[in-house]
Amino acid sequence: MAEKQTEEKKSALPSKSNFSEWYNELLLTGEIMDVRYPVKGLYVWFPFGFDVRKRTYAIIRELLDKDHQEALFPLLIPETEFMKEAEHIKGFENEVYWVTHGGKNELDVKLAMRPTSETAIYPMYKVWVRSHADLPIRIYQIVNTFRYETKHTRPLIRLREITSFKEAHTVHATWDEAAEQVKEATRIYQEFYRRLAIPTIVSKRPDWDKFPGADYTMAVDTLMPDGKTLQIGTAHHLGSNFAKTFDIKYENLNGEQVYAHQTCYGISERSIAALISIHGDDKGLVFPPEVAPVQVAVIPIIFGNSEDIIKACSDVAEVLKKDGIRVALDTSDERPGAKYYRWEMKGVPVRVEIGPRDLKNNVATIVRRDTGGKETAPLANILEEVRKRFEAVHKSLFEKASNSLNERIINCDTLEEVKERITNGIARIPWCLERECGLAMEEAVGAGILGVPEGDLGSGTGKCPVCGKGTQNMAIMAKTY
RNA sequence: GGGGCCGUAGGGUAGCCUGGUCCAUCCUUCAUGCUUGGGGUGCAUGAGACCUGAGUUCAAAUCUCAGCGGCCCCA
Numbered sequence: 098m099a100e101k102q103t104e105e106k107k108s109a110l111p112s113k114s115n116f117s118e119w120y121n122e123l124l125l126t127g128e129i130m131d132v133r134y135p136v137k138g139l140y141v142w143f144p145f146g147f148d149v150r151k152r153t154y155a156i157i158r159e160l161l162d163k164d165h166q167e168a169l170f171p172l173l174i175p176e177t178e179f180m181k182e183a184e185h186i187k188g189f190e191n192e193v194y195w196v197t198h199g200g201k202n203e204l205d206v207k208l209a210m211r212p213t214s215e216t217a218i219y220p221m222y223k224v225w226v227r228s229h230a231d232l233p234i235r236i237y238q239i240v241n242t243f244r245y246e247t248k249h250t251r252p253l254i255r256l257r258e259i260t261s262f263k264e265a266h267t268v269h270a271t272w273d274e275a276a277e278q279v280k281e282a283t284r285i286y287q288e289f290y291r292r293l294a295i296p297t298i299v300s301k302r303p304d305w306d307k308f309p310g311a312d313y314t315m316a317v318d319t320l321m322p323d324g325k326t327l328q329i330g331t332a333h334h335l336g337s338n339f340a341k342t343f344d345i346k347y348e349n350l351n352g353e354q355v356y357a358h359q360t361c362y363g364i365s366e367r368s369i370a371a372l373i374s375i376h377g378d379d380k381g382l383v384f385p386p387e388v389a390p391v392q393v394a395v396i397p398i399i400f401g402n403s404e405d406i407i408k409a410c411s412d413v414a415e416v417l418k419k420d421g422i423r424v425a426l427d428t429s430d431e432r433p434g435a436k437y438y439r440w441e442m443k444g445v446p447v448r449v450e451i452g453p454r455d456l457k458n459n460v461a462t463i464v465r466r467d468t469g470g471k472e473t474a475p476l477a478n479i480l481e482e483v484r485k486r487f488e489a490v491h492k493s494l495f496e497k498a499s500n501s502l503n504e505r506i507i508n509c510d511t512l513e514e515v516k517e518r519i520t521n522g523i524a525r526i527p528w529c530l531e532r533e534c535g536l537a538m539e540e541a542v543g544a545g546i547l548g549v550p551e552g553d554l555g556s557g558t559g560k561c562p563v564c565g566k567g568t569q570n571m572a573i574m575a576k577t578y
Numbered sequence: 579g580g581g582g583c584c585g586u587a588g589g590g591u592a593g594c595c596u597g598g599u600c601c602a603u604c605c606u607u608c609a610u611g612c613u614u615g616g617g618g619u620g621c622a623u624g625a626g627a628c629c630u631g632a633g634u635u636c637a638a639a640u641c642u643c644a645g646c647g648g649c650c651c652c653a
Contacts, residue, residue, distance in 0.1 A: 109589085109606080109618095117649085125589075133588095135629090137647065247579090249649085398616050434617035452616055462616080543653080 110442075113379050116323040120374060121252070127382045127442055129373065130252045138250035138257030145443070148390040150261060150369060154239060156292050156387070157263055157364060160285050165235040165265060170217045172240070173208040179216045182342045188309025189213075192244040210243040215310070215335075215361060218266050219343035226357055228348045229270055233278070237265035253370035254327065254578050261366040268345065268357045275334055275358040279315055282332035282362040283551075286317045289364070290329070293372050294385045294495040295319055296502045297329070298523075300548030300555065300573065303535050308361075312336040318547055318575075319371050320502050324522050326547060326575040329371050332362035375498050376467075382444030383466055385494055386487040392423045393483060394440040398433055398452030409451050413461065413479050420480055441466060446490045447483055451476075467494055506554070506573070512541045512562045515574055519544050527559030528572035534563035538574065547573045 110126060111118040124130045129146030142150060158167070173196060180186055189212045196208040211217055218236075225231065242259045250256060265282065269275040283299045290297045297317045307314035308331065317330035337356040340346070346354045376383040386392050395417075397403070397410040407428065414426040425445070427436050433450070440448060450462040460473045463482060467490050474482035505522025509515045515524040519542060528535060528549070535546050549555040549570050557571045 121649095122589090132648090135647070396616095400615065430615085432615050432617085432619060434615090435619090437617055439618090450616070454616075 110379065110381060113322060113377065116321070116374070119377075119379075123373065123377060123381060124252055127373075127377075127444070129369070129382075132252050136257075138246055138255070140252045140256070142260065145390055146369075149372070149384070149388055150366065152388040152390070153293065153369060153372065154261065154263065157239075157289055160289055161237055161263075161265065165237050167238065168236045169238050169240070170214055170221070172211055174211055174214075174217045176207040176209060178220055179209045181216065182310050182339060184338075185215065185310035189244075192246065194243045194245055211240070212242055212244045213262070213361075213363070214238070214240070214242070214264055215266070215339060216343075219339050219345060219359075222266075222268055222357075222359075223343050223345050226268055226345050226347050229350060232268055232270050232347060232357065233274065234268040235265065235278075236267070237263060239263045251578075253366045253373075256366075259365050261369075262363060263365070264361060264363040266359065266361045268340075268359050270347065270349070270357065272334075272336060272358045275336070275360045278360045279332045279334050279362070282360065283315050283317060283330070286330040286332070286362075286364065290317070290319070290368070290371075291495065292385075292387060293368065294491055294498060295329075295368075295371050295375055296495065296499040298502075298547070298550050298554065298573065300550040302331075302548045303546050304532060305536065306545070306548075308333040310335060310338050312338070316548065319375065320505055320522060320575075321371070321374050321578070324505065324520055324576065325578050326523060327367055327371055327374075327578045329367045330362070330364045333360060335359040335361060375501075376494055377444070380438070381442030383494070384444040384446060385491045386446045387491070389444055389446050390423065391425045391440070391443060391445045392487070393417055393425070393447045393449055394436070394445045395424060395426045395449045395451070396433055396436050396440075397426075397428060398450055398455075400453060403453065405456060406451055406453065409456055409476070410449075413449060413451065413476065416480055417483060420484075422480075422483065447486050449479070449483070465490055467497075510559065510562070512538060515544075515562075516542045519574060519576060523547075523573050523575045525554065525571050525573050527557065527561055527568050528570055529561035529564055529566045529568045530570055531561070531564065534561050535572070537563045538572075542574060544574050544576050547575055547577070549573075 110122055113119045121132060124132060128143040129149065131141040131143055134141050193212055194210040196210065197204060240262055242262045244257060246255055246257050248255060267278050269278060287297055287299065297319050299315060299317050302314040302316050311333040313334050315332045316328050318326045318328050321327050337358050339359055340356040345357045347357055349355050373382060395410050395414045397406045399406055410426055414424045417424045444466065446466045448464040455461055459476050461476055461479060462471055463474050463486060464471050465486055507518045507522060507524050509518065509524045509526045515526055518524060539545055549572050555571050556569055558569060560566065561568050
């Protein structure tokens with residue numbers, strides 16, 4: 098009986114190899130999101146999960162605040178503005194929520210709940226942009242957006258209310274400057290994800306998959322444990338498409354009124370989905386120290402009446418706290434093993450245990466969450482020892498995730514090969530860049546072309562599997578979320 | 579877009595096919611007390627559930643329909 102109980106306890110969280118179940122269960126057990134809110138596609142952030150979100154978004158803010166400004170635009174967009182950009186509407190018309198009534202009165206002009214904020218922001222940009230001296234403008238906001246998703250919704254991944262949409266909207270004098278900004282955006286996003294120990298691939302989306310109204314779209318993807326890719330950031334070059342519809346002009350040095358060029362780029366709570374999914378394991382959450390709500394759990398190992406132990410633990414906790422480390426001193430009267438499981442579930446990167454054996458030798462036992470490795474360290478250097486482990490944890494999480502990504506990029510020559518192997522990850526295959534060939538490839542394989550990645554990944558030599566023409570471009574294909 | 583499965587305490591479940599034996603089973607969780615304490619201590623006591631609505635019936639967790647919600651597969 099006792100053994101049976103143990104079995105059941107251990108299986109509280111499904112194995113990560115059963116990704117879907119593991120993910121859903123972990124969100125609840127790890128207190129990230131409560132998925133029980135009774136409206137499809139809407140979920141609740143637990144305080145703990147919200148803490149992770151705050152710390153994650155603090156990194157985005159830190160990176161953007163160097164040359165962006167944060168602002169806040171309204172949620173509701175009048176139909177008259179929303180309908181201005183034809184291509185843009187087409188991209189969203191089936192998923193917009195409309196506010197049609199104020200109380201019992203029908204509104205003269207319906208209000209769209211933003212699915213994204215171009216049409217809320219650009220009427221204001223029209224007013225704000227007067228002269229070349231006003232440019233560039235780099236503004237971002239972090240808001241909720243609404244999309245009436247008809248496909249399978251998933252917490253943090255496919256939502257009807259995206260609660261954490263960081264969208265930046267920039268205005269530039271020239272197309273080239275805007276293109277530079279798009280590059281800068283993907284650079285910032287890659288840096289952001291490095292801070293989260295998440296490896297990424299940046300690629301230019303095929304033309305048929307770009308943002309509605311954009312000249313082109315750059316996307317940041319990562320690979321989830323189940324072999325599907327997750328788009329975790331996009332940057333769009335809008336050219337002067339929106340500037341023309343919203344009449345955003347500036348006076349140049351020659352005194353002429355000319356259209357501005359724009360970009361927009363965004364990140365959502367999918368970043369948190371990636372964070373949790375990529376690092377988590379069968380025991381629960383695993384966080385890089387920077388975003389872990391609790392960075393160190395201090396656990397006294399008590400035998401009977403052990404004031405010395407408690408004292409030593411709270412001294413350690415104080416030393417760490419003084420240095421700004423987020424510490425939980427667990428003096429609850431559970432057994433140590435139960436405490437270990439609990440803090441492991443919560444993703445605490447480093448655990449410090451002090452028991453009679455340690456105290457006698459003036460050491461503490463330090464355990465890393467990512468590897469489970471136990472080491473002893475002198476109490477006198479506890480701060481350094483912990484800091485050292487933070488770095489090591491971050492580094493090894495990133496390495497592990499990068500290896501896992503690279504191992505699952507599979508070079509293919511034929512579409513049959515792609516189709517066969519794509520369930521395990523990303524297929525890399527020559528592509529001539531022609532639209533017809535690309536669409537045929539997607540059709541044949543039953544998966545999308547993410548694009549031609551930046552760097553070595555996107556270049557090589559081979560023949561397009563459809564038309565047979567020689568090409569230097571390598572595309573990546575994958576099942577996507 | 580097409581198809582299938584499902585909804586019972588905070589979480590996981592038994593019961594449903596064949597309506598009554600169910601003021602609903604077991605595990606976990608939570609509360610209180612004692613006990614215990616280097617990987618989920620043990621015991622005692624207690625708390626907590628049939629998704630919503632309509633229908634069939636003497637009788638519905640169980641059958642029918644609708645709504646809401648969840649999951650899976652295919653395009």
